Amino acid sequence: MLAGSHNEVTVRYLMSRLQYLHLDTGSERVVFGQLYGLCDPTTFQLSSNGYTVFKAIAWGPVEAVLPFLARRAQENTGMLGSTTRELDLLKMELWRRVVRG
Numbered sequence: 782m783l784a785g786s787h788n789e790v791t792v793r794y795l796m797s798r799l800q801y802l803h804l805d806t807g808s809e810r811v812v813f814g815q816l817y818g819l820c821d822p823t824t825f826q827l828s829s830n831g832y833t834v835f836k837a838i839a840w841g842p843v844e845a846v847l848p849f850l851a852r853r854a855q856e857n858t859g860m861l862g863s864t865t866r867e868l869d870l871l872k873m874e875l876w877r878r879v880v881r882g
Contacts, residue, residue: 783835785814789823796830806831816853822870 784795792813804811813827817836827834839846 782811783814784811787815787820787823789820789826792823792827796827796832807833809833819853822866 784792786792786795795813799806799811812833812835813824814835814837815824817838824834824836839849
């Protein structure tokens, strides 16, 4: 099964359901998919918990790819909040690295 989502709440729910069903995180039966460049903290959370995550890249002429990307942007209207959160996470990580050396 390929679970495709950028929604952090949905991903957490899926992870809990998979754990409830005793499906091994390394199982090839369940993988996650996301668009490249979107919700990288969610991708990191999945991969650090042992799940396989595929990143898809929209490829082709601009006139063919743009409608697809525009639809994804409309579907993910909460992305601005996610972007702010990602920026905060990046700042925290940078600070951690600077302080700890």
